[in-house]
Amino acid sequence: MxxxxxxxxxxxxxxxxxxxxxxxxxxxxxxxxxxxxxxxxxxxxxxxxxxxxxxxxxxxxxxxxxxxxxxxxxxxxxxxxxxxxxxxxxxxxxxxxxxxxxxxxxxxxxxxxxxxxxxxxxxxxxxxxxxxxxxxxxxxxxxxxxxxxxxxxxxxxxxxxxxxxxxxGGADIGRRLGLAVVIFLVTLIGGRIIPSFTRNWLVKRSPAHLPVPASRFDAVCLVVGAAALLAWAFHPHDGPVGGLLLAAAALHFIRLSRWQGARTGASPLLLILHVAYGFVPLGLAATAAASVDLLPVAAGVHLLGIGAIGGMTISVMMRASLGHTGHALVAGPVLTAAAAMVFLAALIRVLAPDMSFSGVSGLWIAALLWAAGFSVFALRIGPYLARTRRKPT
Structure with missing residues (x-):
């Protein structure tokens, strides 16, 4: 072509x-x-x-x-x-x-x-x-x-x-349905790019164990995940729906484990993609627990919203922005810290929203970490987006 x-x-x-x-x-x-x-x-x-x-x-x-x-x-x-x-x-x-x-x-x-x-x-x-x-x-x-x-x-x-x-006067179904669709996009696009980028990187360094190629198992993960999220959008407090969410969480955890993320530690730009996807099964499992009142609803929602969506989007934006402006595909400490702040925001929002740290609530700390992560991204990558005219790679 x-x-x-x-x-x-x-x-x-x-x-x-x-x-x-x-x-x-x-x-x-x-x-x-x-x-x-x-x-x-x-x-x-x-x-x-x-x-x-x-x-x-x-x-x-x-x-x-x-x-x-x-x-x-x-x-x-x-x-x-x-x-x-x-x-x-x-x-x-x-x-x-x-x-x-x-x-x-x-x-x-x-x-x-x-x-x-x-x-x-x-x-x-x-x-x-x-x-x-x-x-x-x-x-x-x-x-x-x-x-x-x-x-x-x-x-x-x-x-x-x-x-x-x-x-x-409220949009409870709408917000769950919107979250479900975006998470499905994360699993669809993540399932394409994460194993592909990982394979390309590992082939040049240590090709002994590569990500498992896409198969019917990946299709099953997508279908079960989509069905679980759709059912949850309309029936968030239902035992069978919780069971379906838990099954989807297990499938997506296995899917992620097949992509050799543990071998990408030398490339933070790759590793953060794997970490971001890891919030998908974590969030699905927490949402399953919330469906039977074992966890607050906000736990699963924010693991998915901040960790999976926020983490995956900032990771993808980093990689695409660097690659398509002709810069090396290296996160470096600054961009790695930006992604880490988003992941930490998700964990604090879920684990300690009501705790106070030196007079500042966990909710505010999570919000400030999110804002700081994207501020670092904008300051670091923004000039590449607005001014650099290098030929895309």
Missing amino acids: TRPNRNSYDGPALFSYGFRPFFLAASLFAIAAILIWMLALEGELELGGPFSPSDWHSHEMLFGYASAVIAGFLFTAIPNWTGRMPKQGRPLVLLLVLWIAGRLACAGLFGLGAVPVMLLDSGFLAAIVAMVIVEIIAGRNWRNLMVVVPVLLLFVANLGFHLEALAF
């Missing part, structure tokens, strides 16, 4: 490739959104818009932050899949403006009603779905057309979130 010619673009570097604006915007929004949420939680800040503060927090992390990362990933991967030119310039600018408008509308800054906010916010994911379908069909890359399905489901979940909040 002929690789697209990217050298004809002469506009701002930030809009020369899909990952640049959306990874930078996502990292900055991750910082702002968690601090806004904490201030709203303590009554120091009043949020407008159609959502309650807790619904706004869930919605913006799933359909704001995560959607931006997904868009950046797709518009970087699809040109490699199809051989077509990447989206550049004006289309990326318009998409970013649409995403920002959705964030402002959901925060109530436009003073719009619930229905206009829903239409404006949903427009971003609708545009992503349409553009991905067009690119994959135009490139006749039928094998990757299935990636549209979970993105379309995310769009549907977002609409459902808005409609549920409008009808009932």
